[in-house]
Amino acid sequence: MIPLYYNTRSLWARRLSTGLTVVGLGLVVFVFAAVLMLANGIESALASGGDPRNVVLLNEGSTSELMSTVERGALRALGSATQVASSVEGDPLVAGELVVPVLLPRPDGKESNVNARGIGPQSFAIRPVVRLIAGRPPRVGTNEIALGEALVGRSPGARLGGELRFAEQRWPVVGVFSAGGGAYESELWVDVNRLGPAFDRPGLSSIVVRTGSVQARDAFIQAVDGDPRFTLDAKPEPEYWAEQATWLATFIRVLGLFVSFIFSVGAVLGAMITMYAQVSARITELGMLRAVGYRRRSVLASILIESAVLGAAGGVLGALGALATRWMEIRTLNFQTFAEVRFGFTPTPSIVVAALVFGTLMGTLGGMLPALRASRLSILDALRA
Amino acid sequence: MTFGRLVWKDLLRNPLRLGLTVLAGAVGVMAFIFLRTVVDLFYVGATAAQADRLFTRSKASITEDLPLSYMPRIAAVPGVSDITFYGFFGGRYGESQKDFFGSAFVDPPSFMKVFDEVAVPPEQVAAFSADPCGALIGKDLAARYGWKVGERVTLKGTIYPGDWTFTVRGIYDVRSGGMDTATFFFGFRCLNEKMPENQRDRVGAFMLRVEDPSRSALVSSTVDAMFANSPYPTRTESERAATLGFISMLSAIITAVQVVSTVILLIILLVIGNTLAMSVRERTRDLATLRAMGFKSGRVVMLVLFESLVIGLASAVLGVLIAPPLINVFIAAVGSQMGGGIPKDFMRESTLLFGALAALGVSLLAGAIPAMRAVRISVAEGLRKVA
Numbered sequence: 001m002i003p004l005y006y007n008t009r010s011l012w013a014r015r016l017s018t019g020l021t022v023v024g025l026g027l028v029v030f031v032f033a034a035v036l037m038l039a040n041g042i043e044s045a046l047a048s049g050g051d052p053r054n055v056v057l058l059n060e061g062s063t064s065e066l067m068s069t070v071e072r073g074a075l076r077a078l079g080s081a082t083q084v085a086s087s088v089e090g091d092p093l094v095a096g097e098l099v100v101p102v103l104l105p106r107p108d109g110k111e112s113n114v115n116a117r118g119i120g121p122q123s124f125a126i127r128p129v130v131r132l133i134a135g136r137p138p139r140v141g142t143n144e145i146a147l148g149e150a151l152v153g154r155s156p157g158a159r160l161g162g163e164l165r166f167a168e169q170r171w172p173v174v175g176v177f178s179a180g181g182g183a184y185e186s187e188l189w190v191d192v193n194r195l196g197p198a199f200d201r202p203g204l205s206s207i208v209v210r211t212g213s214v215q216a217r218d219a220f221i222q223a224v225d226g227d228p229r230f231t232l233d234a235k236p237e238p239e240y241w242a243e244q245a246t247w248l249a250t251f252i253r254v255l256g257l258f259v260s261f262i263f264s265v266g267a268v269l270g271a272m273i274t275m276y277a278q279v280s281a282r283i284t285e286l287g288m289l290r291a292v293g294y295r296r297r298s299v300l301a302s303i304l305i306e307s308a309v310l311g312a313a314g315g316v317l318g319a320l321g322a323l324a325t326r327w328m329e330i331r332t333l334n335f336q337t338f339a340e341v342r343f344g345f346t347p348t349p350s351i352v353v354a355a356l357v358f359g360t361l362m363g364t365l366g367g368m369l370p371a372l373r374a375s376r377l378s379i380l381d382a383l384r385a
Numbered sequence: 386m387t388f389g390r391l392v393w394k395d396l397l398r399n400p401l402r403l404g405l406t407v408l409a410g411a412v413g414v415m416a417f418i419f420l421r422t423v424v425d426l427f428y429v430g431a432t433a434a435q436a437d438r439l440f441t442r443s444k445a446s447i448t449e450d451l452p453l454s455y456m457p458r459i460a461a462v463p464g465v466s467d468i469t470f471y472g473f474f475g476g477r478y479g480e481s482q483k484d485f486f487g488s489a490f491v492d493p494p495s496f497m498k499v500f501d502e503v504a505v506p507p508e509q510v511a512a513f514s515a516d517p518c519g520a521l522i523g524k525d526l527a528a529r530y531g532w533k534v535g536e537r538v539t540l541k542g543t544i545y546p547g548d549w550t551f552t553v554r555g556i557y558d559v560r561s562g563g564m565d566t567a568t569f570f571f572g573f574r575c576l577n578e579k580m581p582e583n584q585r586d587r588v589g590a591f592m593l594r595v596e597d598p599s600r601s602a603l604v605s606s607t608v609d610a611m612f613a614n615s616p617y618p619t620r621t622e623s624e625r626a627a628t629l630g631f632i633s634m635l636s637a638i639i640t641a642v643q644v645v646s647t648v649i650l651l652i653i654l655l656v657i658g659n660t661l662a663m664s665v666r667e668r669t670r671d672l673a674t675l676r677a678m679g680f681k682s683g684r685v686v687m688l689v690l691f692e693s694l695v696i697g698l699a700s701a702v703l704g705v706l707i708a709p710p711l712i713n714v715f716i717a718a719v720g721s722q723m724g725g726g727i728p729k730d731f732m733r734e735s736t737l738l739f740g741a742l743a744a745l746g747v748s749l750l751a752g753a754i755p756a757m758r759a760v761r762i763s764v765a766e767g768l769r770k771v772a
Contacts, residue, residue, distance in 0.1 A: 017659055024655040027648050038641075059546055066448060067475055067543040101446050110633040113447065167445040168618060199449060200616060202583075231546070252638075255423065258715060259645060262416040263652065269409035270656045273402055277663045330641070333634035338447070340634065 002289060002298050007306040010278060021274040022313045025359055028260065028267040029318025033355040034325055035256025037345040039249045045343035046245040046334075049182020050238030051127060052214055053085070055221060057207040057232045064244060065099040065205040066115075066338050072096060072204060074230060081223060083216035084209055087125050093210035095120035098192050100199050101338050102166045104155040112331075114151060115339035116166070117184075118192030118204075126210040130184055135160050135175030143194050146175040148185040150331075150342040164188070167198040183241055186331075186341050208237070244336045264362050267314075271366025275307045279374045286374050287382025296375040303371035304364060311363015312356065319355040323347055388684075392691045399664065406660040407699045410744065413653035414704025415711060418740035420646040422712055425733055427639055431628040437598040438499065440627045441608055442590040444620040450587035451617055458611060459591055464604045466596045469495035472573070472589035476540030476549060478530075486526055488540060488569040489589075490576050493521070499592050502560045509534065509555030518575035519554035523566035527556045540569070545576060592624075650747050653700070658751035661693055665755040672759050673767025682760040689756035690749060697748025701741035708737065 011018045057078070062068035078084070079092035087093055098118035103111050117123075124130060124137055138144035147158060157163045157173070164171045171190060179185045196202065211217040217236060224234040235243075279286070286299055325345040334341045396403055441459060443449035453470070460468045474488040493514040497503065505513070505521065512534075513519045522532060532538060532553050539550045551571045559566055577585055593608075595601045605621035612619045622630075632639070665672070672685055 017663055020655050020659040020662070024652050024659070027652050027655075031645055031648060061477065061541050061546060062543045063477070069544070069546075101448055103444075103446065111630060112634050199445060255642070259416060259420065262412060262419070262711075263649070266409045266412035266416070266652060266656065269405050269412065270652075270659065273405045273409070273656070273660055273663075276402060276405075281667075330637045332637040333631075 002294055002302040004305065007302060007309060010282065011306065011310065014278070014281075017274055017277065018310065021270055021310055022317060024270045025267050025311055025314025025362055026317030026321065028263040028362065029315050029355050029359045030321040031256070031263060031318075032260040032358055033319055033322035033347075033351055034345060035252060035260060036351045036354065037322060037325070037347050038330070038343075039253040039256070040348060040351065041330075041343040041346035042249050042252065042334075042341065043242065043245045044346050045181055045341060046183045047238050047242045049127075049129065049179050049184045050236070050241045051129060051210070052236060052238055053211050053217055054126060054237035055209045055211060055217055055224075055234050056237050056240040057209065057224065057230075057234045058205075058240075060231045060233050062233065064336055065097070066101065068205050070096070070204045070207055070232065072202075074232065075204075075207060077229060078207055078209055078224070081209075081220060083211045083220035083223070085212045085216075087122060091122065093122050093126050095123040095126055095208045096192060096204040097123065097206050097208060098196055098199075098201055098203075099205040100195060100201070102188075104158070104164065104166065106155060107153075112154065112340045113333060113338055114154075115187045115337060116195055117187045117189050118195035119189045120192055122210075123189065123208070126208055127179070127184070129180040129182065130177050131179075132175050132177045135173075137175055138190055139174075140191055141193065142191065143169060143171045144174045144190070145171045146177050146189040147173050148187045148189075149176060149178045150185040151188060152176060154331075154340075169198055183244070183337070183341060186339065207232070244334065247336050248332075248334050248341075260358075264358070267362050268366045271307055271310060271363050272369060274310065275303065275367045275370035276373070278306070279303060279370045283377065283382050286377060287379050290377070290379045291383060300371045300375035303374045304367050307367020307371070308360050308364045311366070312360045314363065315356040315359020318359060319352050322355065323352070388688075388691075392688060392695065395664070395668070395688070396692055396695060398668070402660060402664070403696070406657060406696055407703060409656045410653055410696060410700025410748070411703035411707065413649050413656070414700050414740050414744045415708045417646050417649045417653075417743060418704065418708040418736055419712055419715070420642050420649070421736045421740060422708075422733070424639055424642055424646075425736055427632055427635060431625055431632060435502075435624055437595050437601065438624045439593045439595060439601055439605055439608075439621050440590060440624050441593065441619050441621040442627075444609070444618040449617070450589065451591065451619065453586040453588050455612065455617075455619070456588075456591065459593060459608055462604060462607050462611070464595050464597065464600050464607075465593050467495065467498045467594040468591055469499040469593075470573075470588040470591045471496070471570075472576075472587075474540070474545065474569075474571070474576070475543045476545075476569070477543055478538070478540050486567055486569060487565070488571070490573045491521075491570045492573050493519070496570070499594050500564070502564060503557045504560050505555045505557045513554040513572070516552060516554050517572050517578070518549075518551050520551035520569060520571040521555040521557055522553055522570070523568050524556050524558050525565070525567040526569060527553075529567070532556075538569075545580075547579075549575070551575065593621075650743055653744060654747045654751045657693060657696055657700075657748050658754060660696070661689060661752050661755040662758070664692075665689060665759050669759075669762060669767050673762070673764050676760075676764050677768060685760050686756040689759050690752045693748045693752025693755075694745065697745045697751075700748070701744040704744065705737050705741050708740070 058068040059070050075096045079094040084092045100116050101113045102116045104114050106112055121140060138146050151158050160173055160176050162173045211220050221234040224230055224232060329342055329344045331340050331342045443451055456468060469492055472490045474490055476488045478484050497510055513521045534553055536553045537550055539548050542549055595604050601623055608621045609619050676685060
């Protein structure tokens, strides 16, 4: 084995070229990791709002609350199911909710679609993750709004004590809530009995039920599916929200990985150029190594290791760069919920590992041919060069 | 030896490296063009939008319906020549995400008038208008499922519950513009008659044609003023403005794609710059010899810059050649997942040209530092140097 020291010294000897190659590889790894983090971010942003004990019921065949219409009559019948948990006051934790996308002006003069959720008296109790961080909950029978944290400042009047205007009515903001980073944070909550009439919607979009435990949830879902009275699809809340993320996450993943793949071809070529140059500049050196007794495969391994180190350095650089995007947040329209969502770059250990492996792999691939060439040199020719 | 020949000889000094550099550059150019095309895709609807077509929807929310009774009142507004309506149906065919396509109900005769870029054989138009549950489908959609005229297709309603069976009466193509050829249109009557009394005669939006596009702002405000104090106030804007408003909600994604395409230019810069830096370093002695022979510094700089320009040009040409087939592969792979609504002429010549020019610019930039290095070193020192 040729000592590693030799390789690191060689890389250092040509700092400029090594540096440029590492930055190039790093950029590719950066895009790769950032894309995965983003797709992960949107999924976890939407899914983290769901509580495993909660069940979302939509009209049969509907894929999202936006498209679903549920009769109010089912509310009472569902509330009497044994699996449903009770509030402190003894009321069943069931809420009939209505989701309507509302156009709100943005400070930049454009508009964004925000989901207004008409809530029932138990809506807050059903979702422990939703906590008021300022103000108070909206009172029943008024136009008062509780604003998701992500919406604060997104529209003129979107702040505690402010006032929004939509459906030709005024909606004062009396509270701001957080939801553990989940999708609810991009919603505004208001009494369902005020939202419905404002939009001339007698029905509901969904019914949300809190069950006593995960086992009770599964039993509840089974009971609903088997009950001929209901034409409802019941789903665990996290599952429902995870489905709402599929389109956007798939789009980001497919586009991003496609681009990363094209990029990586370019980066492998870049690494190859560098390693060929390294080999051709060191022919005499390599001949010397062979002359003092190192075998062909040691030379091969040495050059491969060198390019792998190059790639790994790029991987580290790219992964660090991607991790630095954590403070950024992105807001865009989610086609499935038809409303704006806020999400960030969410790293996981496996993404970081994948980025490092990706970088190292690109370096190794780039070094393959140059290493082969180096190992094939005849000692005599090499020394004479 | 002429200057051109000198550049040529220098380039071919290390043909392998030259080949790899050009290839890497071409990959970058291709990726750049690809991403610019993705951005274009978002805007394709907006650029194709007709100037004389207005779009009236509920002011409160995009999912809010409007009463059909508004139609004659809007049609009576001076300047409005034609009017039609549509409604998003959102039916599902099959269970998987891949089987998703746009579906909407329309009023066949007026729809064909307002959307005159939709091309359908006249006998199919007649059949589509005559059958209350007739469907008019885009040719891409027909090709995807092998549907023919006369075929019965059942969609599962997501907004409108139940199974809905339609008979394909026509297959449309689009003469010009950005309208997609993968939508499923069907007659409004079919849906309306099956709705409960209180949900009947509701439509998603009205589309109107104005006689004089320069007066469309006036028409819009007249329409909106008419319904301002009704239970369903409207918002009327040009098709283009409506599409751009929608795109602005997606701006974060578009920005991200634009950022990545800039990163690509950086990568091209690094690859070409790296190659040139290497070759200049190896040729320090040659370049010093040239200068000793009386070549001016400017000439040496030109020499290196010319090399980078040739590399950039070759990359650009190669990239422009391979980008279109690659983009087609991508569209074929994900097109159906994106709802299939990708029109044929999504690839723009201007994007190809822009990609090529960007590559040339970046390659010149990449040559600048190595060129400076080539002349900064003193002749004596350069001559003494052993590569």
